[in-house]
Amino acid sequence: MAERLQKIISRAGLMSRRAAEKFIVEGRVTVDGKIISELGAQADPQKNKICVDGQELTFGAEKVYLLLNKPRGYVSTAKDERGRRTVLDLVAEISARVYPVGRLDLNSEGLLLLTNDGELMNALLHPKFKIEKTYRAKIFGELTEKKLNLLRAGIELDDGLTAPAEIFLIGAGKNSTTVEITIHEGRNRQIRRMFAAVGCEVKRLTRIKFAGLTLEGVKVGKFRQLTPEEIFRLRKLTTN
Numbered sequence: 001m002a003e004r005l006q007k008i009i010s011r012a013g014l015m016s017r018r019a020a021e022k023f024i025v026e027g028r029v030t031v032d033g034k035i036i037s038e039l040g041a042q043a044d045p046q047k048n049k050i051c052v053d054g055q056e057l058t059f060g061a062e063k064v065y066l067l068l069n070k071p072r073g074y075v076s077t078a079k080d081e082r083g084r085r086t087v088l089d090l091v092a093e094i095s096a097r098v099y100p101v102g103r104l105d106l107n108s109e110g111l112l113l114l115t116n117d118g119e120l121m122n123a124l125l126h127p128k129f130k131i132e133k134t135y136r137a138k139i140f141g142e143l144t145e146k147k148l149n150l151l152r153a154g155i156e157l158d159d160g161l162t163a164p165a166e167i168f169l170i171g172a173g174k175n176s177t178t179v180e181i182t183i184h185e186g187r188n189r190q191i192r193r194m195f196a197a198v199g200c201e202v203k204r205l206t207r208i209k210f211a212g213l214t215l216e217g218v219k220v221g222k223f224r225q226l227t228p229e230e231i232f233r234l235r236k237l238t239t240n
Contacts, residue, residue: 004042008045010121065231068091087100102124124211133182134181152164
Protein backbone atom coordinates (compact mmCIF):
# COMPACT_ATOMS: atom_id res chain seq x y z
CA MET A 1 0.00 0.00 0.00
CA ALA A 2 1.39 3.39 -1.01
CA GLU A 3 2.15 5.90 1.75
CA ARG A 4 3.91 9.24 2.00
CA LEU A 5 7.67 8.78 2.07
CA GLN A 6 8.21 10.68 5.31
CA LYS A 7 5.76 8.36 7.08
CA ILE A 8 7.50 5.26 5.74
CA ILE A 9 10.94 6.51 6.80
CA SER A 10 9.66 7.33 10.27
CA ARG A 11 7.97 3.94 10.61
CA ALA A 12 11.24 2.26 9.73
CA GLY A 13 12.69 3.87 12.86
CA LEU A 14 15.36 5.78 10.97
CA MET A 15 14.32 9.26 12.13
CA SER A 16 11.33 11.40 13.02
CA ARG A 17 8.81 12.38 10.35
CA ARG A 18 9.94 16.01 10.48
CA ALA A 19 13.56 15.01 9.98
CA ALA A 20 12.52 12.75 7.10
CA GLU A 21 10.81 15.69 5.39
CA LYS A 22 14.06 17.64 5.56
CA PHE A 23 15.99 14.73 4.03
CA ILE A 24 13.46 14.46 1.20
CA VAL A 25 13.65 18.16 0.37
CA GLU A 26 17.46 17.92 0.39
CA GLY A 27 17.33 15.14 -2.21
CA ARG A 28 18.73 12.47 0.10
CA VAL A 29 15.94 9.95 -0.48
CA THR A 30 15.61 7.66 -3.49
CA VAL A 31 12.85 5.32 -4.64
CA ASP A 32 14.02 2.57 -7.00
CA GLY A 33 17.17 4.60 -7.64
CA LYS A 34 15.36 7.85 -8.48
CA ILE A 35 15.92 10.91 -6.26
CA ILE A 36 12.68 12.14 -4.70
CA SER A 37 12.51 15.73 -3.43
CA GLU A 38 8.77 16.37 -3.19
CA LEU A 39 7.06 15.99 0.19
CA GLY A 40 3.85 14.66 -1.37
CA ALA A 41 5.61 11.70 -3.00
CA GLN A 42 4.40 8.22 -2.09
CA ALA A 43 5.82 4.73 -2.31
CA ASP A 44 4.97 1.18 -1.36
CA PRO A 45 7.62 -0.32 0.95
CA GLN A 46 6.52 -3.80 -0.14
CA LYS A 47 7.21 -3.07 -3.82
CA ASN A 48 9.73 -0.20 -3.94
CA LYS A 49 13.36 0.03 -2.86
CA ILE A 50 13.55 3.11 -0.63
CA CYS A 51 16.97 4.45 0.39
CA VAL A 52 18.05 7.29 2.65
CA ASP A 53 21.60 8.50 2.00
CA GLY A 54 22.08 5.26 0.07
CA GLN A 55 20.91 3.07 2.97
CA GLU A 56 17.95 0.86 2.15
CA LEU A 57 15.11 0.98 4.63
CA THR A 58 14.41 -2.17 6.60
CA PHE A 59 11.41 -2.93 8.75
CA GLY A 60 10.91 -5.12 11.77
CA ALA A 61 14.24 -4.16 13.39
CA GLU A 62 14.36 -4.50 17.16
CA LYS A 63 13.07 -1.34 18.81
CA VAL A 64 15.32 0.36 21.35
CA TYR A 65 14.18 2.81 24.04
CA LEU A 66 16.77 4.65 26.13
CA LEU A 67 16.52 7.14 28.98
CA LEU A 68 19.62 9.36 29.12
CA ASN A 69 20.67 11.82 31.81
CA LYS A 70 22.15 14.41 29.45
CA PRO A 71 25.02 16.57 30.75
CA ARG A 72 25.56 20.14 29.66
CA GLY A 73 27.83 20.59 26.66
CA TYR A 74 26.17 18.04 24.37
CA VAL A 75 23.82 18.84 21.50
CA SER A 76 20.62 16.81 21.07
CA THR A 77 21.13 15.84 17.44
CA ALA A 78 22.45 12.80 15.60
CA LYS A 79 25.18 14.86 13.91
CA ASP A 80 26.53 18.36 14.39
CA GLU A 81 27.94 20.38 11.52
CA ARG A 82 30.16 22.30 13.95
CA GLY A 83 31.76 19.15 15.31
CA ARG A 84 30.35 19.47 18.81
CA ARG A 85 29.70 16.46 21.00
CA THR A 86 26.24 14.94 20.54
CA VAL A 87 24.06 12.84 22.82
CA LEU A 88 24.77 9.85 20.57
CA ASP A 89 28.37 9.93 21.82
CA LEU A 90 26.98 9.02 25.24
CA VAL A 91 25.18 5.90 23.95
CA ALA A 92 27.89 4.75 21.52
CA GLU A 93 27.79 1.21 22.92
CA ILE A 94 24.25 0.79 21.55
CA SER A 95 24.52 -0.75 18.09
CA ALA A 96 21.07 0.37 16.92
CA ARG A 97 20.72 3.79 15.33
CA VAL A 98 18.63 5.87 17.74
CA TYR A 99 17.45 9.47 17.71
CA PRO A 100 16.56 11.93 20.47
CA VAL A 101 12.89 12.56 21.20
CA GLY A 102 12.82 16.34 21.06
CA ARG A 103 15.76 18.42 22.23
CA LEU A 104 17.56 19.85 25.20
CA ASP A 105 19.78 22.75 24.17
CA LEU A 106 23.56 22.70 24.56
CA ASN A 107 23.55 24.20 28.06
CA SER A 108 20.51 22.31 29.36
CA GLU A 109 20.70 18.94 31.04
CA GLY A 110 18.57 16.11 32.31
CA LEU A 111 16.12 13.56 30.99
CA LEU A 112 16.20 12.82 27.28
CA LEU A 113 14.66 9.82 25.53
CA LEU A 114 16.31 8.21 22.51
CA THR A 115 14.70 5.58 20.32
CA ASN A 116 14.46 4.08 16.83
CA ASP A 117 10.66 3.84 17.16
CA GLY A 118 9.66 6.62 14.80
CA GLU A 119 5.92 6.27 15.41
CA LEU A 120 6.22 6.61 19.18
CA MET A 121 8.70 9.48 18.75
CA ASN A 122 6.25 11.42 16.59
CA ALA A 123 3.39 10.76 19.00
CA LEU A 124 5.34 11.93 22.06
CA LEU A 125 6.17 15.17 20.26
CA HIS A 126 2.68 15.78 18.86
CA PRO A 127 0.92 18.74 20.53
CA LYS A 128 -2.44 16.97 20.73
CA PHE A 129 -1.20 14.53 23.39
CA LYS A 130 0.06 17.31 25.69
CA ILE A 131 2.95 15.26 27.07
CA GLU A 132 4.14 16.88 30.28
CA LYS A 133 7.76 17.91 30.81
CA THR A 134 9.02 19.12 34.19
CA TYR A 135 12.16 21.20 34.66
CA ARG A 136 14.12 22.50 37.61
CA ALA A 137 15.41 25.98 36.83
CA LYS A 138 17.81 28.29 38.66
CA ILE A 139 16.65 31.82 37.98
CA PHE A 140 18.57 35.11 38.30
CA GLY A 141 16.59 38.32 38.59
CA GLU A 142 13.66 39.38 40.73
CA LEU A 143 10.98 36.71 40.46
CA THR A 144 7.85 38.19 42.03
CA GLU A 145 4.51 36.50 42.58
CA LYS A 146 3.09 38.75 39.86
CA LYS A 147 5.66 37.45 37.37
CA LEU A 148 4.99 33.86 38.41
CA ASN A 149 1.27 34.33 37.87
CA LEU A 150 1.91 35.75 34.40
CA LEU A 151 3.93 32.64 33.54
CA ARG A 152 1.31 30.36 35.05
CA ALA A 153 -1.46 31.95 32.99
CA GLY A 154 0.50 32.02 29.72
CA ILE A 155 2.84 34.67 28.43
CA GLU A 156 3.26 36.24 25.02
CA LEU A 157 6.42 35.22 23.14
CA ASP A 158 7.47 36.10 19.61
CA ASP A 159 5.83 32.89 18.38
CA GLY A 160 2.57 33.35 20.28
CA LEU A 161 0.99 32.93 23.69
CA THR A 162 2.27 30.01 25.76
CA ALA A 163 -0.12 27.51 27.32
CA PRO A 164 -0.60 27.75 31.10
CA ALA A 165 2.32 26.35 33.11
CA GLU A 166 2.60 24.88 36.59
CA ILE A 167 5.32 26.60 38.62
CA PHE A 168 6.40 25.91 42.20
CA LEU A 169 9.05 27.71 44.22
CA ILE A 170 11.68 25.29 45.53
CA GLY A 171 14.09 27.64 47.22
CA ALA A 172 15.60 31.11 47.20
CA GLY A 173 19.21 32.22 47.64
CA LYS A 174 20.82 35.63 47.86
CA ASN A 175 20.81 36.25 44.12
CA SER A 176 18.76 33.43 42.66
CA THR A 177 15.52 31.48 42.90
CA THR A 178 14.98 27.80 42.14
CA VAL A 179 11.67 26.72 40.66
CA GLU A 180 10.06 23.65 39.17
CA ILE A 181 8.04 24.30 36.04
CA THR A 182 5.85 21.90 34.07
CA ILE A 183 4.79 22.55 30.49
CA HIS A 184 3.41 20.42 27.67
CA GLU A 185 4.56 22.47 24.70
CA GLY A 186 7.85 21.93 22.89
CA ARG A 187 8.90 25.29 21.48
CA ASN A 188 12.57 26.06 20.94
CA ARG A 189 14.25 27.24 24.18
CA GLN A 190 10.78 27.83 25.58
CA ILE A 191 11.59 27.90 29.31
CA ARG A 192 14.47 30.32 28.84
CA ARG A 193 12.34 32.60 26.68
CA MET A 194 9.42 32.53 29.12
CA PHE A 195 11.55 33.76 32.00
CA ALA A 196 13.33 36.28 29.78
CA ALA A 197 9.89 37.71 28.96
CA VAL A 198 9.46 38.70 32.63
CA GLY A 199 12.98 40.07 32.98
CA CYS A 200 14.68 37.01 34.46
CA GLU A 201 17.51 34.78 33.26
CA VAL A 202 17.72 31.00 33.48
CA LYS A 203 21.22 30.14 34.70
CA ARG A 204 20.71 26.38 34.97
CA LEU A 205 18.00 24.21 33.46
CA THR A 206 17.47 20.52 34.14
CA ARG A 207 14.63 18.39 32.83
CA ILE A 208 13.70 16.11 35.69
CA LYS A 209 10.58 14.46 34.33
CA PHE A 210 9.16 13.57 30.92
CA ALA A 211 5.90 11.71 30.25
CA GLY A 212 5.93 10.33 33.80
CA LEU A 213 9.54 9.12 33.59
CA THR A 214 12.19 10.41 36.02
CA LEU A 215 15.98 10.41 36.37
CA GLU A 216 15.92 8.15 39.43
CA GLY A 217 18.95 5.85 39.43
CA VAL A 218 20.53 7.37 36.31
CA LYS A 219 23.72 9.37 36.89
CA VAL A 220 24.69 12.34 34.75
CA GLY A 221 26.07 11.13 31.41
CA LYS A 222 24.62 7.63 31.87
CA PHE A 223 21.56 5.91 30.41
CA ARG A 224 19.32 2.90 30.89
CA GLN A 225 16.85 0.91 28.84
CA LEU A 226 13.17 1.54 29.42
CA THR A 227 11.23 -1.35 30.91
CA PRO A 228 8.37 -3.00 29.00
CA GLU A 229 5.97 -1.46 31.52
CA GLU A 230 7.34 2.03 30.86
CA ILE A 231 7.07 1.55 27.10
CA PHE A 232 3.48 0.39 27.52
CA ARG A 233 2.66 3.52 29.56
CA LEU A 234 4.20 5.77 26.90
CA ARG A 235 2.10 4.10 24.23
CA LYS A 236 -0.99 4.50 26.37
CA LEU A 237 -0.28 8.23 26.77
CA THR A 238 -0.18 8.58 23.00
CA THR A 239 -3.29 6.62 22.13
CA ASN A 240 -6.39 8.50 21.02
